[in-house]
Amino acid sequence: MCNGEAKGGIALQVTKQNAGIILSRQNDNIVFQPFELAPCNAQVLPTRGRLCRSFPSSTIAIKVALLQDDKA
Numbered sequence: 001m002c003n004g005e006a007k008g009g010i011a012l013q014v015t016k017q018n019a020g021i022i023l024s025r026q027n028d029n030i031v032f033q034p035f036e037l038a039p040c041n042a043q044v045l046p047t048r049g050r051l052c053r054s055f056p057s058s059t060i061a062i063k064v065a066l067l068q069d070d071k072a
Contacts, residue, residue: 013037022056029061 009024022033033056044051
C-alpha cells in the first residue's frame with residue numbers, strides 16, 4: 001500500500017478490542033478508519049426501535065513518507 005501499487009482497502013479485525021480498522025490510500029496518505037463492531041450498552045438500552053449507527057467514527061491520515069521513514 002505504501003508503494004502505491006495496492007488498490008482498494010484492507011479491513012482488519014481487532015478481536016480483543018471488539019473493533020475493526022479499514023486502511024486505504026488517498027493520494028500521499030494512508031487513511032486509518034477505526035470502528036467498534038458492537039455498540040456499547042449505553043447506546044442500546046435506552047433505544048426504542050432501531051439503533052442507528054454510522055461507521056467509521058473517526059478517520060486518521062498519515063503521510064506515506066512518514067510511515068516509510070526509518071528514523072520517525
